[in-house]
Amino acid sequence: MMFQVTEAALKALYRGRIDAAHPEGEAMRLIKEGDGFGFKLGAARLTDMVFQHEGQDVLLVASVLNRTMGHMRLDAVTRNGKNTFVLNEQPISK
Numbered sequence: 001m002m003f004q005v006t007e008a009a010l011k012a013l014y015r016g017r018i019d020a021a022h023p024e025g026e027a028m029r030l031i032k033e034g035d036g037f038g039f040k041l042g043a044a045r046l047t048d049m050v051f052q053h054e055g056q057d058v059l060l061v062a063s064v065l066n067r068t069m070g071h072m073r074l075d076a077v078t079r080n081g082k083n084t085f086v087l088n089e090q091p092i093s094k
Helices: 007-020 063-069
Strands: 026-033 036-043 049-053 056-061 072-079 082-089
Touching: 007 026, 007 049, 007 056, 007 072, 007 082, 026 063, 036 082, 056 063
Parallel strands: 026 056
Antiparallel strands: 026 036, 049 056, 072 082
């Protein structure tokens, strides 16, 4: 399986990119933080999975994270008027 990102998460990352005026050539990188995850602004590396929205790079996932978190899907939900990102296990197709 490969790591997946929902359309809602891509849209939220894109809006965040525009609102924060991220520099050209940089996007949010998914990082492991303790038992959870976070984001850090960075440039794409050769082995990264690059997710785009509206023709812009919005999310970078390192190949090592794809191997360990390939069964997960990043989603965005709105709570109290703010986007919150969540990781859920992907349904297993038979």
